[in-house]
Amino acid sequence: MDRDIRLKRLRFRAWHRGTKEADLMIGGFFDRHGDLWDADRLDWFEALLEEQDVDIMAWAMGTLPCPARWEGPMMADMRALDFVPVAAKPE
Numbered sequence: 373m374d375r376d377i378r379l380k381r382l383r384f385r386a387w388h389r390g391t392k393e394a395d396l397m398i399g400g401f402f403d404r405h406g407d408l409w410d411a412d413r414l415d416w417f418e419a420l421l422e423e424q425d426v427d428i429m430a431w432a433m434g435t436l437p438c439p440a441r442w443e444g445p446m447m448a449d450m451r452a453l454d455f456v457p458v459a460a461k462p463e
Contacts, residue, residue, distance in 0.1 A: 378414060379406060385421050394425035396456050397432060404455035416446050 383406065387399035402417065409417065420428060420442060430436035432450045 382406060382414065382418060382421070386417075389425050391425065394429060397429055397450075397453075398425070400455040401432075401450050405449060413446060420446075 383399070383402055386402035386406075387395050389395050389398055398421070406414075406417070423442075427436065431438040431442060431447065432453065434451065438447055
């Protein structure tokens with residue numbers, strides 16, 4: 373599959389998870405890093421998208437132990453959570 377088409381498909385899947393929270397975390401992670409990933413990292417992310425959103429979010433936030441399959445530099449990048457926008461505080 374052409375890389376551009378694959379990126380578009382992954383971006384769509386990352387941003388259409390079913391809840392706003394999952395969209396922001398998983399879609400934001402993809403938007404921040406996806407264009408820089410090689411084929412192996414794209415494979416990792418594509419496989420991760422098959423997991424349940426609540427599990428992905430819990431692994432990234434550290435509220436559930438992360439299975440060894442997902443542990444590594446990609447999950448470490450996801451755990452940074454520096455790609456999730458912070459809502460402005462009301463005055």
